[in-house]
Amino acid sequence: xxxxxxxxxxxxxxxxxxxxxxxxxxxxxxxxxxxxxxxxxxxxxxxxxxxxxxxxxxxxxxxxxxxxxxxxxxxxxxxxxxxxxxxxxxxxxxxxxxxxxxxxxxxxxxxxxxxxxxxxxxxxxxxxxxxxxxxxxxxxxxxxxxxxxxxxxxxxxxxxxxxxxxxxxxxxxxxxxxxxxxxxxxxxxxxxxxxxxxxxxxxxxxxxxxxxxxxxxxxxxxxxxxxxxxxxxxxxxxxxxxxxxxxxxxxxxxx
Amino acid sequence: xxxxxxxxxxxxxxxxxxxxxxxxxxxxxxxxxxxxxxxxxxxxxxxxxxxxxxxxxxxxxxxxxxxxxxxxxxxxxxxxxxxxxxxxxxxxxxxxxxxxxxxxxxxxxxxxxxxxxxxxxxxxxxxxxxxxxxxxxxxxxxxxxxxxxxxxxxxxxxxxxxxxxxxxxxxxxxxxxxxxxxxxxxxxxxxxxxxxxxxxxxxxxxxxxxxxxxxxxxxxxxxxxxxxxxxxxxxxxxxxxxxxxxxxxxxxxxxxxxxxxxxxxxxxxxxxxxxxxxxxxxxxxxxxxxxxxxxxxxxxxxxxxxxxxxxxxxxxxxxxxxxxxxxxxxxxxxxxxxxxxxxxxxxxxxxxxxxxxxxxxxxxxxxxxxxxxxxxxxxxxxxxxxxxxxxxxxxxxxxxxxxxxxxxxxxxxxxxxxxxxxxxxxxxxxxxxxxxxxxxxxxxxxxxxxxxxxxxxxxxxxxxxxxx
Numbered sequence: 001x002x003x004x005x006x007x008x009x010x011x012x013x014x015x016x017x018x019x020x021x022x023x024x025x026x027x028x029x030x031x032x033x034x035x036x037x038x039x040x041x042x043x044x045x046x047x048x049x050x051x052x053x054x055x056x057x058x059x060x061x062x063x064x065x066x067x068x069x070x071x072x073x074x075x076x077x078x079x080x081x082x083x084x085x086x087x088x089x090x091x092x093x094x095x096x097x098x099x100x101x102x103x104x105x106x107x108x109x110x111x112x113x114x115x116x117x118x119x120x121x122x123x124x125x126x127x128x129x130x131x132x133x134x135x136x137x138x139x140x141x142x143x144x145x146x147x148x149x150x151x152x153x154x155x156x157x158x159x160x161x162x163x164x165x166x167x168x169x170x171x172x173x174x175x176x177x178x179x180x181x182x183x184x185x186x187x188x189x190x191x192x193x194x195x196x197x198x199x200x201x202x203x204x205x206x207x208x209x210x211x212x213x214x215x216x217x218x219x220x221x222x223x224x225x226x227x228x229x230x231x232x233x234x235x236x237x238x239x240x241x242x243x244x245x246x247x248x249x250x251x252x253x254x255x
Numbered sequence: 256x257x258x259x260x261x262x263x264x265x266x267x268x269x270x271x272x273x274x275x276x277x278x279x280x281x282x283x284x285x286x287x288x289x290x291x292x293x294x295x296x297x298x299x300x301x302x303x304x305x306x307x308x309x310x311x312x313x314x315x316x317x318x319x320x321x322x323x324x325x326x327x328x329x330x331x332x333x334x335x336x337x338x339x340x341x342x343x344x345x346x347x348x349x350x351x352x353x354x355x356x357x358x359x360x361x362x363x364x365x366x367x368x369x370x371x372x373x374x375x376x377x378x379x380x381x382x383x384x385x386x387x388x389x390x391x392x393x394x395x396x397x398x399x400x401x402x403x404x405x406x407x408x409x410x411x412x413x414x415x416x417x418x419x420x421x422x423x424x425x426x427x428x429x430x431x432x433x434x435x436x437x438x439x440x441x442x443x444x445x446x447x448x449x450x451x452x453x454x455x456x457x458x459x460x461x462x463x464x465x466x467x468x469x470x471x472x473x474x475x476x477x478x479x480x481x482x483x484x485x486x487x488x489x490x491x492x493x494x495x496x497x498x499x500x501x502x503x504x505x506x507x508x509x510x511x512x513x514x515x516x517x518x519x520x521x522x523x524x525x526x527x528x529x530x531x532x533x534x535x536x537x538x539x540x541x542x543x544x545x546x547x548x549x550x551x552x553x554x555x556x557x558x559x560x561x562x563x564x565x566x567x568x569x570x571x572x573x574x575x576x577x578x579x580x581x582x583x584x585x586x587x588x589x590x591x592x593x594x595x596x597x598x599x600x601x602x603x604x605x606x607x608x609x610x611x612x613x614x615x616x617x618x619x620x621x622x623x624x625x626x627x628x629x630x631x632x633x634x635x636x637x638x639x640x641x642x643x644x645x646x647x648x649x650x651x652x653x654x655x656x657x658x659x660x661x662x663x664x665x666x667x668x669x670x671x672x673x674x675x676x677x678x679x680x681x682x683x684x685x686x687x688x689x690x691x692x693x694x695x696x697x698x699x700x701x702x703x704x705x706x707x708x709x710x711x712x713x714x715x716x717x718x719x720x721x722x723x
Contacts, residue, residue, distance in 0.1 A: 065417055067413075086419065087421065088419070089419075090419025091419050094417070095413065095414065097410070097414070099410060100414065101409050101410030101413075101414065102411065102414070103263070103409075103411060105266070105267050105270040105271070106263065106266060106267070110263070113259075114259060114260075114263045115414065115415075115418055117256065117259035118256055118260065118418050118420045118425075119418040119419055120256065120419075158414075
C-alpha cells in the first residue's frame with residue numbers, strides 16, 4: 001500500500017505522500033458524491049479544494065477521516081489505508097471542521113488536555129499552555145471556559161491541538177468561513193507556519209483568494225470529480241477566478 | 256486514556272448546575288432517611304426488648320396452676336428488627352411483629368407498624384431503600400441522559416472521533432463517570448449505616464459481609480441503570496428525547512412493573528380471604544379430635560386404642576393422665592390442620608414469587624427489590640420463616656405443658672397444679688433469620704436475573720456505540 005504513495009525525486013530519494021486517494025468513490029444510491037478521485041499531498045504542501053456546495057469536498061475529508069466508508073478506491077494517510085487502520089491513521093492527523101466545537105464547561109487548556117490525552121499524548125499543563133500561546137491564543141484566555149470563546153479563538157485551539165499532537169496531516173473543512181478578516185489572516189498565517197514545518201494540509205474552502213494566498217496547490221471539484229488540480233504559482237488570482245467560473249459552468253480548461 | 260475520559264466527564268458533571276441541585280436534594284433526603292430509619296430502628300428494638308422481657312416475666316410469674324390453664328394463658332413470640340432493616344424495611348411494616356401463642360390455635364402475627372400509623376402512611380415513607388431504589392436511578396438519568404447526545408448536539412463528536420479513540424474506551428470512560436457520583440453517594444450511605452449498626456449491635460447480629468452484599472446488589476442495579484441511560488443517549492438524536500425516554504423507562508421499571516407483577520400474581524394465584532381460610536380450618540378441625548371433648552367419636556376411638564396399647568381396661572389404670580394425653584393428641588391434630596392450610600398459603604406465596612421472578616425480566620427493579628429485602632431479612636420469606644418458628648415453638652410448648660400434666664397426674668385428677676418452676680423451665684422463644692449464604696442460595700435465580708440485566712444492558716450499550 002505504501003508503495004502507491006512514494007514518489008522518486010531527481011536525487012533518487014523517495015518522498016511519501018502524506019495524503020493520497022486512488023480512484024476514491026463514494027456513492028449514495030444513484031448519487032455519486034465523490035467520483036474516482038486521485039489526490040496527492042506531500043509534506044509541507046497545502047492543497048486547497050475549491051468547489052460549490054455538494055461538490056464533494058467535505059465528503060472527501062470525511063472519507064479521509066474514515067467517518068464514512070468509500071464505495072470503492074482507497075484513501076491513505078501517511079501511506080496507511082484509513083479503512084484498515086483508522087486508529088493509526090488518526091494518530092497522524094488533526095481535523096478542524098468549519099465550526100470547531102469544544103466542551104463549553106471546560107477551559108482551553110482542559111479541552112486541549114482532553115483531546116491530546118485521548119489521542120495518546122501525555123503533555124504537561126505548562127506545555128499545553130505554550131502550544132495554545134503558539135497558536136495565537138491570548139494568555140488571559142487560556143483558563144477561561146470555552147463557552148465565552150469566539151469561533152476564531154476555538155479554531156486556534158484546534159491549531160494548538162495540531163501542534164501538540166505533532167500532527168503530520170491537517171484536514172480543514174472551510175475553517176475560515178464566518179471569521180472576520182483579521183482572524184482569517186491570523187489563521188492563514190498559522191497554516192503557513194504549520195506547512196513550513198512540514199505538515200501536509202488539505203483544506204476545503206469556498207474562498208478563492210484565501211486559496212490563492214496560502215495554497216501550494218489548488219484543486220477544483222464539481223459533482224464529485226476533481227476537474228482541475230494545479231500549482232498555485234502557475235495561476236493569477238484573475239485566472240483562478242475565471243477558471244473556477246468556467247469549471248462551474250461545465251467548461252473544462254486544461255492548463 | 257480511560258482515566259482522562261472519566262476525569263473530563265466528571266468535571267463536566269460537577270460543573271453542571273443540574274448535578275449540584277440534584278446532589279443537594281439527594282444528600283438532604285439521605286440525611287432525613289437515615290435519621291428517621293435509625294430512630295425507628297432504635298425505638299422498635301427498645302420496645303421489642305421491653306415487651307420480650309415483660310412478657311417472659313408474666314409467663315414465669317404465673318404461680319401454681321394447671322398446665323392447660325397456662326396453655327390458654329399463652330405467651331408471645333416477638334420478631335426483632337434486623338440490623339439491615341435500617342436500610343431496607345421491606346414488608347416489615349405490613350407484617351405483624353408478635354404472635355400470640357396459645358392452645359388449640361395458630362394466630363397470625365399482629366401489631367404491624369402500618370396499623371399504628373395514619374392513612375397517610377399509605378403514601379410511603381422516606382427511607383434509605385426508597386432513596387436507593389427510586390431516587391439514585393433518577394440521579395443517574397439526570398446526570399447522564401445527554402452523555403452522547405450532547406456530543407452530537409454540541410458538535411464535539413467530530414473532533415472526538417478524529418482523535419482515533421476506540422469507541423469502547425470512550426463508552427467505558429463515560430459509563431464509569433456517569434456511575435461514579437451515585438457509587439460515591441451509596442458508599443457514604445452504606446458506610447454511615449455500617450458505623451451506626453456496628454454501634455447498635457445489642458439488637459441483632461450485624462454483619463459487615465451482609466451489608467457489603469446489599470451494597471453490591473445496589474451497585475449492580477446502578478450499573479444496569481447507567482448502561483440503559485447511556486444506551487438511550489447513544490441511540491437518541493436529541494437530549495430532550497433521551498431524557499423523556501429515560502424517565503419513561505425509570506417510571507415503567509420502578510413503578511409500573513412491580514404493580515403489574517403484583518396484579519398478575521394475585522390474578523393467577525390468589526390467596527383465600529381470611530374468612531375462607533378460617534372457615535376451612537374450622538371445618539377440618541371439627542372433623543378430627545377435639546382435646547376438650549371426651550364424648551366425640553374420635554375421642555372414644557383414641558380411648559380404645561390407648562387401652563389396647565397398654566393392655567388395661569380402664570383409663571384410671573393408665574400410668575398417665577389420659578385427659579392431658581387426649582389434649583395433646585387434639586393439639587397435634589389441630590396443628591396438622593394449620594400446617595396443611597398454611598402450606599397451601601405458602602404454596603400460593605411460592606407461585607406468586609415465581610410470577611414476580613419471571614416478570615423480573617421486564618425490569619431490573621424487581622430482582623433488586625427482592626434481593627435487597629432478602630438480604631435485609633425483611634421479605635415475606637423471612638416472615639414466613641419467623642411465623643413457622645413461632646408455630647413450632649407453640650407446638651413444643653403445648654407438648655411440654657400437656658406432657659407435664661399427663662405425667663404428674665392421673666385420669667380425672669382435677670386438682671393437679673404445676674409449680675412456677677414449670678413455667679421457668681420452658682425455654683424462651685429464640686429465632687434467628689436465615690444466614691446470608693442461605694439467602695443467596697435461595698435467591699440464585701434472582702441473582703442470575705440481575706446479572707442477566709447487567710450483561711444485556713451493558714452489551715447493548717457497547718454494541719450501540721460501536722459505530723458512533
